[in-house]
Structures are given as C-alpha cells and as structure tokens.
Amino acid sequence: LWVGIAMLLGAVIGSGWGVPHFSALTAGLTGSFEDMAGATWSHNVRFVGAGTIGVAAIWTLGKLVKPVVSGLMSAMAANKARKGGTLHMLPRTEHDIPIGVVGLVMLACFVPLAFLLFHFSSATGLGAHWLPLVLGSLLYIVVMGFLVSTVCGYMAGLIGSSNSPLSGIGILVVIGAALLLVLGIKSQVEASQQQGLVAFALLVTSVVFTVAAIANNNLQDLKTGQLVDATPSKQQWALVVGVIAGSAIIPPILDIVNQAYGFVGAPGAGKEALAAPQAGLISALAQGVIQNNIDWSLITIGAGIGVVLIVIDELLRGTSKGKVHLSPLAVGLGIYLPTSSTLMVVVGAIVGWWFDKRAERSAKPDSTKQLGVLLASGMIVGEGLIGVLIAGIVAFKLLPLQLVGDEFASGPAAWLGGVAFVVAIFLLYRWVERMARKTFA
Numbered sequence: 001l002w003v004g005i006a007m008l009l010g011a012v013i014g015s016g017w018g019v020p021h022f023s024a025l026t027a028g029l030t031g032s033f034e035d036m037a038g039a040t041w042s043h044n045v046r047f048v049g050a051g052t053i054g055v056a057a058i059w060t061l062g063k064l065v066k067p068v069v070s071g072l073m074s075a076m077a078a079n080k081a082r083k084g085g086t087l088h089m090l091p092r093t094e095h096d097i098p099i100g101v102v103g104l105v106m107l108a109c110f111v112p113l114a115f116l117l118f119h120f121s122s123a124t125g126l127g128a129h130w131l132p133l134v135l136g137s138l139l140y141i142v143v144m145g146f147l148v149s150t151v152c153g154y155m156a157g158l159i160g161s162s163n164s165p166l167s168g169i170g171i172l173v174v175i176g177a178a179l180l181l182v183l184g185i186k187s188q189v190e191a192s193q194q195q196g197l198v199a200f201a202l203l204v205t206s207v208v209f210t211v212a213a214i215a216n217n218n219l220q221d222l223k224t225g226q227l228v229d230a231t232p233s234k235q236q237w238a239l240v241v242g243v244i245a246g247s248a249i250i251p252p253i254l255d256i257v258n259q260a261y262g263f264v265g266a267p268g269a270g271k272e273a274l275a276a277p278q279a280g281l282i283s284a285l286a287q288g289v290i291q292n293n294i295d296w297s298l299i300t301i302g303a304g305i306g307v308v309l310i311v312i313d314e315l316l317r318g319t320s321k322g323k324v325h326l327s328p329l330a331v332g333l334g335i336y337l338p339t340s341s342t343l344m345v346v347v348g349a350i351v352g353w354w355f356d357k358r359a360e361r362s363a364k365p366d367s368t369k370q371l372g373v374l375l376a377s378g379m380i381v382g383e384g385l386i387g388v389l390i391a392g393i394v395a396f397k398l399l400p401l402q403l404v405g406d407e408f409a410s411g412p413a414a415w416l417g418g419v420a421f422v423v424a425i426f427l428l429y430r431w432v433e434r435m436a437r438k439t440f441a
Helices: 002-025 033-083 099-123 127-159 166-184 191-227 232-260 277-290 296-320 328-336 339-359 365-396 406-410 412-439
Strands: none
Touching (some): 002 339, 033 166, 033 296, 033 328, 127 191, 166 191, 166 277, 166 328, 191 232
16 A cells, blocks of 8 residues: 555656646747646656656665675575585575576576677677677676666565566666766767667666566565475576576567557657656666766756655654555656556555455455455456457557547547446455455355
8 A cells, every 4th residue: 555655646746746847947838738748747757756766776775785695695505505515404495506507507698698789789880899898788787787686686575576676776777887888988989879879778778677577586486485385496497497488478579569559759659659658768868878968957856855755764664663654666656657657556556455454354364365466466467468469469460450430549438448447346356355255264
C-alpha cells in the first residue's frame, strides 16, 4: 500500500505542481492544454524525477553496503571450504557453482561482448577510436555491472524484483557512461559523430541493465529455492539455460511488437505506438550529457526533493517502527512516469491492501494472501501473453485487425474496458476468497 501511496504522491508532485509550475515559466508554449502539459512534462518534469530517483538510488546503495559485503564474505567462505575439501560438511542448500567456473564463464562472455562493442563503434562512425571505446566499456561494464547487479539482486531477493531500484540505478549508469565518453572521446570526434557517442552510451547502459535484470531474476529464484530447500547449484545451471533461452526468444518478440505498434519517439511510430518512458528518459539523459544541453538545475531540484523525501521516510520508519514508510524511489518514479502508467499501480496497491485486510479475518491469513498474490501475478503474465499474441496477429496480418470503427476506440471503449476491469477484479478476488475458505478450512 505504501509503495502505491508513494507513487501517487510522486504523480501529484509531477502533474499537480511540476507541470503548472514549469508551464508558467516556459514562454512560447502553443497548442491545446494537453499538448502544452505533455511538452512541459517531457522537457522539464521528468528530469526532476530523474534527480529524485538518482538521489534515492545512491541512498539505497549506501544502505545495502553492509548486507552485500556480508553476502560476499559468505560466498568466499563457501568457496574456501570447497577448495579445502570440506564441501561435504556444508549443507546441500549451500552448494553453489564453483566461483572459478563462474569467473571462466564471465571471461568467455567478454569475447562476444568485445566484438559487439567493436562492431557497434564501427557502425556508428567511431571506428577510429575502437580500442579505447572497447577497453573502457568493458571495464565500465565489469565495475558497474558488479555493483548494480549486487544491489538490485539483493533487493529482488529480499522483497521481490518489482521493488528493485533498477530504473534509478540505471539513471546513474547512463549518466556515468555519457560523462566518461565526454571526458575521454568527445574532444576527438566531430560534432556530426556525437549521435554515435549517444548510441554507444546507450549500448553500454543496456548491457549493464541486462546484467542487473538477470541478477533480479536469479536472486528472486534462488530466494524461492531457499524457501523450499532446493540445491542452489542445480538452480544456477537451470538459470543459465533460462538466460540462453530468453536471449533467443525476447529479440524476435520485441521485433514483432515494434512492427505491430512501434514505440513512442522511435522512427515510424504511429498513433498506436507503445509508451516507453524509462527508455525515453535514459536516451534524453545520454543525449543531454554528451551534447551539453541538459538543464542540470532540473536534476538539482529533483535531488533536493529526494533528500527531503529520504528524511521524511527515515522519520516515518523510526516513529512507526517500520510500519509506515514513504519510498523516495517510488515517489521519484511517480514524478517521471506519466500518470497513465502510475494510476493502475496505485489502484492495484489499494485493491491489494483491501484484499489483505479481508484475508486477515480468514482461517489462514498468510496462505490466503499468497493466493491473492498468485492471482495478481497471473494477471500480469496473462496480459503480457495476450499482448504478444495480438501483436503477432497484427504484424503478420495483411489487413488491420479492426473489429469496430475509430470512433468506438475514442469513446465507449475506455468506459467499457474500465467497467469490465473492475467487475473482473471483484469477481476474481471473491473467487479467491471462497477458494481459500474451502482449501484452508
């Protein structure tokens, strides 16, 4: 519930204060109120949110230093026991893939990664500087990948990947990559090649993002395995297979979605283009740093908001003994994400809180709550699968997939969809409650 409230507060700050405030300060805005609000959010408000998220991410990194170091020491102790021949004395649930094997696999991954960086530098007109670009990028990926995956993975294992600070830390990663390119390469390239530097910064950032996303999945799976006494080493080998399978499946799916709808801001995007606010902000930050046209005052304002939120959060946690909190990271997300993206998160938080309150009156509250979580998880997965299915039909069909006229989409569709959603949620959660009473009676 408190994460949803934090995102709602962020939306109020962004849309209720940020948009009117910066619109009043900006001259030359034209068009409808909706267009002016959208332009203000795109050019001003989301950068304030980026500053808030950046400060929140740094604070999160600082708080996690101690538990992360403790976990690394534990892994090193297990490896020492393996080398000393005392592995049989460790519980089965402490058996991991040998750290030496992990190191060799990591070194092997550098070969295709170095080739990708070399090829990309040549394709973007930066081939004359391929050696410092490749070596510097590999070093940056190793250092930042280690830090980001450690922090994000720890948070994912602790409270789930949905609460991992990946977006916030990603902002720090892209700013760091862009600044290093400015310091090391920008003075040696022509102005016409700066777009190539932007693209290269985004490529490096995407690699670090991928590392962190895999860490999110791995640590969440390993945490689940720990709860059911699974053997970590066997899980880890299965996760390797999963990464390989995912790398083969995800690109064509994204290509299908791109062909069917496109993405906002990308070439060829139509009126049905899918919003990608995180990607848009990351791209804008890289471009702003490299081309030196970013308004750092907006980032500073956001950072100031982040500091205030951190103080408020710590005070709330201290006075309520951890029962009440206000996540600065969630508030930052609420500021920089459009309200259309955050609204349903808030609704979901309220619905989840309502269901948990009802579940506490059941015979087995914890088990009933878990059924509610499973239902919500199934809805997320189902929405994704149906979305990919529809995108595939649209992409491979010669004629548009249209059952009704355009006027229906702009009018009755929104109301019918909203009513259907509310009714479906109510009926599904009532069904879960009845099933819980029968199962745990």
